[in-house]
Amino acid sequence: MTLKLVDRLRPACIPVDTQAGPATPLREVRPGLLVKFECDNPGGSHKVRAARFIVRHAIANGNIVPGQTTVIEKTGGNFGFGLAIACHTHGVGVELAVGLGFSAVKRRCLELFGVRLIGLEMLERGATPREVVEWHLLHAEERERSYFYTDQFRNAANVAAHEFETGPEITAQLKAWPQVKKLTFVACAGTGASLVGITKALQSAGYAVAVVLVEPQGCDSRNGIFTDHKLEGMAVGVTPPFLDWSLIDDIRTVSFEEVVETRKVFARTSGFLAGNTAAACLYVANALARGATDDHKILSILYDHGLWYVR
Ligand SMILES: Cc1ncc(COP(=O)(O)O)c(C=O)c1O
Structure with a gap:
């Protein structure tokens, strides 16, 4: 159902290049790990x-x-x-x-x-x-x-934004790594729109994509199980309406302590303060990057900056 809606939205949403701002950077933050810096968008996140x-x-x-x-x-x-x-x-x-x-x-x-x-x-x-x-x-x-x-949890233009803008922006940037054929995409889900839209765009561009969904410890979005947690934006208390579970290959949970530690290490080693959801994904992506090869890299998203979340 979502797909059909998205298809209907397409003509109203493109041409993409006249609507998008400058591309946010895609950086190889450590060997094998590519991170899309969505925090560099106006408004500070992918949600813009x-x-x-x-x-x-x-x-x-x-x-x-x-x-x-x-x-x-x-x-x-x-x-x-x-x-x-x-x-x-x-x-x-x-x-x-x-x-x-x-x-x-x-x-x-x-x-x-x-x-x-x-x-x-x-x-x-x-x-x-x-x-x-x-x-x-x-x-x-x-x-x-x-x-x-605007009803972001039911508005299919939410997915279209990432399928026809963020995703194609990433695939254009991936040309800088011409040997890459396979990607493990490490992402989280609030509405599920960015995970699904980007995955579909990567697949359409011919990449073999394995998707790892990151969840806060104690949450199981698929089965509607949510605990109080501090990772604002993911596992928001409803099963992500746009998430196509057939795209998910693995689910990993991350504790808040692991998020805080990852944010600290990433800040010191890269100079960027990642938001909590980004740090949760980085925690998982870092571990997976040890198995990356020239033709198989890990991709993750730096959804927003961490300054909001420092207490
Ligand atoms: C910081 C952050 N991370 C992740 C997400 C999840 O994005 P999506 O709604 O596309 O699943 C959101 C959504 O608001 C967010 O604000």
Whole structure:
């Protein structure tokens, strides 16, 4: 079902090269391990691509009318910054329900990016961000709003962003390693959109791809088992809606202590402070890189920077 939706989205989402910003770097951070620095996107993560695709697609479909529509979403994270940037370009307002668990710095930064935070009182009384969004959609008329709910967990343009932009960007960059024929892609999943979109693009370009899904210790997204954890963005409490489980070859869990240690070592050896989900993937990717060869490399994603997560 997802595939068909994505196919329908394709004409509205390409040509890719006129829409994407400059490519984020693909670096061989240690022999055998290639890392895509998605943290270098505007807004600081891969989610800006998803936001851009979703917003542009909605404008093309007439679901967002610049000057009239307000975008609404529940997020505390990177997708919110992406929406702020994508909507600002088109003069579209953004209202976000941000869970109180997210850092005050993030909330303040979202406001700096032009976002209006909604539902604080509801959240303080115990409502979930989803309930805040639902309440606002229900009361749109009296609040004189015409809302478009971007709904990143159900919007197939989220996958299209990575299948037709991030993925092709990686395959173009892989030409710098012409001997590579096989990739082990180490990734995590929130919505599952980046994992699936990038994998499909790699496969379409002719690479043999094995996918390793990284999960926080105690979580089993496939079976809907989630614990509280600090790896914001992955294993978010729902089975990733876009994840095609037939693509997954292996699942590895990582403890928070392993994430913290990996982030520290990576910072000291590379000069880059990785976010928590990136560090979790790096932990697994580092171990696998020991078995890499000239024609078989490990690929992972540096989803965002680590500064948010330093306590
Ligand atoms: C830091 C971080 N890592 C990983 C993910 C997962 O990305 P996706 O939703 O494409 O599965 C997210 C999603 O918000 C994120 O913010």
